[in-house]
Amino acid sequence: xxxxxxxxxxxxxxxxxxxxxxxxxxxxxxxxxxxxxxxxxxxxxxxxxxxxxxxxxxxxxxxxxxxxxxxxxxxxxxxxxxxxxxxxxxxxxxxxxxxxxxxxxxxxxxxxxxxxxxxxxxxxxxxxxxxxxxxxxxxxxxxxxxxxxxxxxxxxxxxxxxxxxxxxxxxxxxxxxxxxxxxxxxxxxxxxxxxxxxxxxxxxxxxxxxxxxxxxxxxxxxxxxxxxxxxxxxxxxxxxxxxxxxxxxxxxxxxxxxxxxxxxxxxxxxxxxxxxxxxxxxxxxxxxxxxxxxxxxxxxxxxxxxxxxxxxxxxxxxxxxxxxxxxxxxxxxxxxxxxxxxxxxxxxxxxxxxxxxxxxxxxxxx
Amino acid sequence: xxxxxxxxxxxxxxxxxxxxxxxxxxxxxxxxxxxxxxxxxxxxxxxxxxxxxxxxxxxxxxxxxxxxxxxxxxxxxxxxxxxxxxxxxxxxxxxxxxxxxxxxxxxxxxxxxxxxxxxxxxxxxxxxxxxxxxxxxxxxxxxxxxxxxxxxxxxxxxxxxxxxxxxxxxxxxxxxxxxxxxxxxxxxxxxxxxxxxxxxxxxxxxxxxxxxxxxxxxxxxxxxxxxxxxxxxxxxxxxxxxxxxxxxxxxxxxxxxxxxxxxxxxxxxxxxxxxxxxxxxxxxxxxxxxxxxxxxxxxxxxxxxxxxxxxxxxxxxxxxxxxxxxxxxxxxxxxxxxxxxxxxxxxxxxxxxxxxxxxxxxxxxxxxxxxxxxxxxxxxxxxxxxxxxxxxxxxxxxxxxxxxx
Numbered sequence: 001x002x003x004x005x006x007x008x009x010x011x012x013x014x015x016x017x018x019x020x021x022x023x024x025x026x027x028x029x030x031x032x033x034x035x036x037x038x039x040x041x042x043x044x045x046x047x048x049x050x051x052x053x054x055x056x057x058x059x060x061x062x063x064x065x066x067x068x069x070x071x072x073x074x075x076x077x078x079x080x081x082x083x084x085x086x087x088x089x090x091x092x093x094x095x096x097x098x099x100x101x102x103x104x105x106x107x108x109x110x111x112x113x114x115x116x117x118x119x120x121x122x123x124x125x126x127x128x129x130x131x132x133x134x135x136x137x138x139x140x141x142x143x144x145x146x147x148x149x150x151x152x153x154x155x156x157x158x159x160x161x162x163x164x165x166x167x168x169x170x171x172x173x174x175x176x177x178x179x180x181x182x183x184x185x186x187x188x189x190x191x192x193x194x195x196x197x198x199x200x201x202x203x204x205x206x207x208x209x210x211x212x213x214x215x216x217x218x219x220x221x222x223x224x225x226x227x228x229x230x231x232x233x234x235x236x237x238x239x240x241x242x243x244x245x246x247x248x249x250x251x252x253x254x255x256x257x258x259x260x261x262x263x264x265x266x267x268x269x270x271x272x273x274x275x276x277x278x279x280x281x282x283x284x285x286x287x288x289x290x291x292x293x294x295x296x297x298x299x300x301x302x303x304x305x306x307x308x309x310x311x312x313x314x315x316x317x318x319x320x321x322x323x324x325x326x327x328x329x330x331x332x333x334x335x336x337x338x339x340x341x342x343x344x345x346x347x348x349x350x351x352x353x354x355x356x357x358x359x360x361x362x363x364x365x366x
Numbered sequence: 367x368x369x370x371x372x373x374x375x376x377x378x379x380x381x382x383x384x385x386x387x388x389x390x391x392x393x394x395x396x397x398x399x400x401x402x403x404x405x406x407x408x409x410x411x412x413x414x415x416x417x418x419x420x421x422x423x424x425x426x427x428x429x430x431x432x433x434x435x436x437x438x439x440x441x442x443x444x445x446x447x448x449x450x451x452x453x454x455x456x457x458x459x460x461x462x463x464x465x466x467x468x469x470x471x472x473x474x475x476x477x478x479x480x481x482x483x484x485x486x487x488x489x490x491x492x493x494x495x496x497x498x499x500x501x502x503x504x505x506x507x508x509x510x511x512x513x514x515x516x517x518x519x520x521x522x523x524x525x526x527x528x529x530x531x532x533x534x535x536x537x538x539x540x541x542x543x544x545x546x547x548x549x550x551x552x553x554x555x556x557x558x559x560x561x562x563x564x565x566x567x568x569x570x571x572x573x574x575x576x577x578x579x580x581x582x583x584x585x586x587x588x589x590x591x592x593x594x595x596x597x598x599x600x601x602x603x604x605x606x607x608x609x610x611x612x613x614x615x616x617x618x619x620x621x622x623x624x625x626x627x628x629x630x631x632x633x634x635x636x637x638x639x640x641x642x643x644x645x646x647x648x649x650x651x652x653x654x655x656x657x658x659x660x661x662x663x664x665x666x667x668x669x670x671x672x673x674x675x676x677x678x679x680x681x682x683x684x685x686x687x688x689x690x691x692x693x694x695x696x697x698x699x700x701x702x703x704x705x706x707x708x709x710x711x712x713x714x715x716x717x718x719x720x721x722x723x724x725x726x727x728x729x730x731x732x733x734x735x736x737x738x739x740x741x742x743x744x745x746x747x748x749x750x751x752x753x754x755x756x757x758x759x760x761x762x763x764x765x766x767x768x769x770x771x
């Protein structure tokens with residue numbers, strides 16, 4: 001295990017509150033649909049978790065559909081309206097792009113921000129028949145999309161809206177289901193310190209969505225299959241922990257990232273930080289070392305016991321060039337950029353170590 | 367009080383440092399050899415990093431829908447590295463491999479040649495790109511599981527020798543290794559036999575100890591290279607005539623890519639009316655892609671007395687020209703006496719590039735262009751001096767003259 005973990009956008013370490021909550025429900029049989037008292041107890045735990053998540057997501061607990069994660073939530077949202085044309089962006093996560101291969105892609109600028117004029121042109125062509133899906137924040141760069149403007153435009157043209165909020169949920173820039181006015185939001189437990197393998201699709205009450213998985217009619221007939229109670233309880237506890245921790249820790253992370261970026265940019269002409277001048281998550285820095293392949297950088301850091309990542313990882317663990325940075329027109333830098341992402345357990349010294357090893361790598365022969 | 371020695375004795379890889387301070391990258395293919403190479407270095411106390419190259423999309427290559435992009439070999443390499451307790455990484459070399467190896471492989475067949483893609487891979491991917499990555503990672507050397515030996519001469523210059531296990535010797539595939547690359551390379555299996563490697567694998571507890579050796583070219587499913595070339599170069603393959611050495615048409619073929627110089631079986635000719643004596647075997651003696659012709663003849667038509675080599679690599683000290691050498695013109699052929707009679711420098715100066723003429727002291731049969739010629743010292747027979755790609759194989763009976771008459 002790496003001594004310095006800076007890959008929170010891939011997955012965050014489990015919060016102790018989540019671990020404790022899960023341990024507490026592991027021993028009893030727990031099918032929330034069962035009639036007996038075990039089942040009733042499980043159903044109660046399930047509803048508590050639903051409320052905890054709804055509270056952090058600014059939603060009614062009825063709007064929460066538990067899923068196996070962000071990928072399933074995105075699939076359900078995007079495949080639930082087959083008579084709608086899907087409009088999305090080329091910088092979305094693969095869980096969106098692969099689920100909607102026929103989607104129309106809106107142009108993005110060099111920071112990855114959506115071109116609202118282009119979006120409006122597309123919406124005009126499909127008035128009343130479009131589903132717009134725009135991520136809250138990008139997983140690789142942390143760049144935050146202007147969701148309020150997207151929703152306003154979508155309403156003007158009677159489009160359904162969805163946002164993949166996996167990366168911004170529980171962070172600065174997340175406005176929640178009610179305030180944002182988005183029809184559907186995808187969220188995931190393990191990005192906020194909950195367990196891997198559980199997430200949710202939040203759907204506004206007046207929108208009917210068919211199930212993706214057919215089965216026993218769980219989740220108000222919107223998702224078949226016995227609910228993953230242990231995971232869901234961990235998700236709820238993590239959401240509660242995020243809500244209780246306030247915003248000070250996020251401000252501290254922002255300072256750490258800003259300090260790191262300034263240090264590397266002033267020390268080296270080879271350093272390029274993406275989305276530096278636009279709204280970004282407080283915990284994400286996508287930084288290129290010009291001329292140095294991203295995969296070599298990731299290996300170098302791993303050998304120094306620092307965990308960071310680049311691009312999208314395949315099941316074999318190979319590093320592929322980033323489709324996000326390519327869509328942003330980053331050119332060769334798309335293959336020379338790594339992502340530093342921090343979270344609830346990060347310490348200022350993690351950033352110092354990263355900076356030292358980054359500067360050291362620059363000196364290695366090319 | 368203990369007195370620390372001022373200088374460390376050289377470790378087994380030749381560095382003035384204790385093994386734990388020597389970082390070694392091992393190219394791990396997922397086979398027994400490279401896994402054992404890594405295991406032996408781990409046992410010797412080195413800091414070992416395993417790297418596996420993803421060279422092609424396994425699912426696409428075997429045309430199996432839903433197959434993962436990583437083949438079983440990558441997973442085997444991963445499991446071996448985990449068992450040995452070393453760091454392991456998979457690098458994506460798909461586009462590089464496609465450009466440098468697979469495309470060149472297809473084009474070579476279209477030119478009527480018989481390519482050796484494993485050498486191209488060593489030359490362009492493993493000993494060029496992977497070696498550069500190893501240096502970037504601050505490694506002291508790159509080790510592979512090849513059965514070849516690297517030894518230093520009196521002046522400290524690295525020489526490349528055949529593997530001690532002559533049945534597994536891979537020096538032919540490494541003829542293009544440059545002196546600079548050789549300085550950085552290590553071959554932990556060079557001095558042992560394949561049987562010993564398997565014993566080590568069992569002793570190290572590696573699950574792949576009994577895994578079969580790879581036989582075919584890794585990216586060609588079931589050895590059907592013709593299918594692959596047709597898929598890669600649709601429309602470029604045309605049917606044509608099979609002719610004898612006088613130009614008489616004996617039959618038809620579906621594309622010159624299906625033939626190799628020296629091939630005897632599967633010619634699809636013979637029988638009544640062709641005038642061929644069925645008791646005299648016929649061989650492919652020439653491939654003329656420009657005329658879409660496959661020329662067949664008798665064994666003596668295959669006798670090759672001289673080869674012209676291109677893209678020479680020279681590891682041997684001293685002049686190449688006039689040198690009495692042994693030449694191996696196929697991996698499975700013995701190295702036979704030869705002499706370098708002409709040499710022209712290429713862009714690489716005196717050690718690289720350029721072309722040479724090699725005269726064979728006894729004729730050799732079935733020599734195809736596109737194959738490699740590995741050159742060895744005639745006295746110190748296991749010493750690989752370098753080699754080149756066969757650009758021209760001159761047969762005793764000049765076919766061109768016969769054709770034009």
